Amino acid sequence: MKTVTSKTDRRPITPDWDPWDPWYTRSEKGQYELTSVEFTVTQLCNLRCEHCAVGEMLVEREGIPIPVDQLIRKLDEVETLRTISITGGEPILNPQVVKETIRPLLRYARSRGIYTQLNSNLTLPLSRYEDWIEDLDVLHISYNYRGPEDFHRIVFAHSKQDVPFKTAEMLYNRMVDNARALSKAGVFVSAESLISPFTAPHLPLMHRHIAEMGCVRHEVHPLYPSDFAKNMELLSLDQLRETILHLVDQRDPDVWILFGTLPFYPCSDRPEDRELWLRLHREPNITVRHDPDGRNRLNINVFTGDIIVTDFGDVPPLGNIHTDRLIDVFNRWLSHPVARKHHCYCPSARCTGPNILVAQMYYSDWNFRKRKAELSVVEH
Template identity: 70%
Template sequence: MFTMHDPWNTFETRFQNGRYELTSIEFTVTNLCNLRCEHCAVGEELLEKEGATLPLDLLLRRLDEIESLQTISLTGGEPILHPKVVRETIIPLLRYAKERGIHTQLNSNLTLPLSRYEDWIEDLDVLHISYNYRDVKDFHRITYKRFDREVSLSVAEKRFEQMKENAKALTKQGVFVSAESLLSPFTHQHIEKIHQDIVEMGCQRHEVHPLYPSDFAKGLDLITLDQYRDTVTRLLEIRDPNVWILFGTLPFFPCSDETTDRDLWLRLAQEPNVTVRPDPDGRNRLNVNAFTGDVIVTDFGDIPALGNIRQDRLTDVFERWLTHPVAKQYHCFCPAAHCTGPNILVANAYYPDWDFHTRTAKVAVGN
């Protein structure tokens, strides 16, 4: 287990090697889910019936070819929903990673019975959940927003309570649970209550990300940068100092012309138990669809597949991506500021007129 060390952070690899290198693979292992969250970045790909995955031997062979591999993430859908996925894909991948000394993360909504997690979770490094609610009414509205049939409040309450009790039980067993909140016009107003609940569930880390304007979330409004900055500041003031706060794909940069943005960047670098994770997608990570074999830069982007593991080595696909016009547009790097440039969706949403390559960091954050 790791504390305040984030092997998904792409900065160190880029700084040490002088170039971006493939260190992380994310597998989409299911297209099934028992929820339909309004913010879901892959909601339109969710199915009612699962297809057949590619042979496990092929997945492992492609991983064997990546000498620089440091992390594996498993996502969906809800990866734990189908026992066959757990038995034939998740458990073998987690055991492979453990034997190779590779860190692992699994993304789950944690709403299934606790017994569904206990048989394999000892081999997992990070259990990642999403938490954007004040109470069961929020959970009911948000998680069933796009469901194709009516779901009662009582059903939602059962799953909401199951999620919270599971988190408490697993963290007591020593499982590292990281709860992610997506800042939206709704959640940013209630970040204090959301953080309090995450602390009470025993989660060791609270991740804070922008709402990604893709898939189900394409029609949702984004908060302004002023609202985002205010939310981050409020969270820093009230946070539990024992819980690691991780800001992912932060929409503020050390090359900003705004003093407030540069001051915030410096503050986050100096705050204890707080880290900023540069965007890993395309800088050290690729996503592999375990059904089709398609390889993409991110599981919620609009860039077409870059290759397919049936015939392509993942390292070759990554090198192909580094020459892609989009990669060349956004892959800037400021070592003194510990900045690796913007997430593509964040840049398009908040900084469509910026040419990041012509900008220079105006602050340094030390070693």
């Protein structure tokens, strides 16, 4: 495929500049702002992964989406908008979704100088990506496998029918080949791995695979109980810490590692947790992304128009684009009791507090707003 050219003269995405991270507006403006909107553009998917965070919402037939010009009018109201994310399901499974929703959103974002990300399992033919990929900033994929055998077990765990191994092997090989081809063409491919009891011992191997595919970034997130994953075994904090350190010790220094929804904080009473925080903030080419959900991002369902704080299943929709302005919904969320409970801030430690699911899982007895960082990562 042809080489993807530079989008604009915008600041490039690097470990020093992650436009999805709410840290920047919080530290610069003294408050959170709505800078990111995520669209759920489809509920179709050709896979049924065991860890899927939206699995029970997946359908066999697509509904009728809200016209894209109506979505764009809502985005026009957000002067602070910096990023747009597109997710599903598998966003490019339905060519009509690509033509009528995804491509117009990407072109709109490009016209405003807004950064874009699309989440895909990358198992469709390469030609399905080639006619719109040049307008995209980040192609986000999942990689939780040692090879096609793992892929077969994981991605069809909730399939209603038995899927032959040969089919899974073909899809796995296509995903790897696509990642290599797109990376070689200059696409920013970011591969995400979840830390689970299965992946924990094999993360360094998966990291090497990701590096071999040419991916610019490896995102690492602990597994949390949501949707299909709600009954999966979770690791203890000690196990998570050991896994993270093992990966950092064996990483490819040329691959950016981004840790998200990290369950360790600079206000911890445990010195080993504070040491981990310090190391991750001092190591080159490693970043800790602060939780965007509800700090700078809202999610819009393009079928219902519901506006939610992404990934928080226990917080009901906060509004609907048919009746509400996005900025009003975001401000409504900032005054919500759940937000007020978790939106703490320690600038010297570069910390904006916990993801809500993390706090509920591991720190249910903590009041984060009454705690203070026991360290500093800021150079004086």
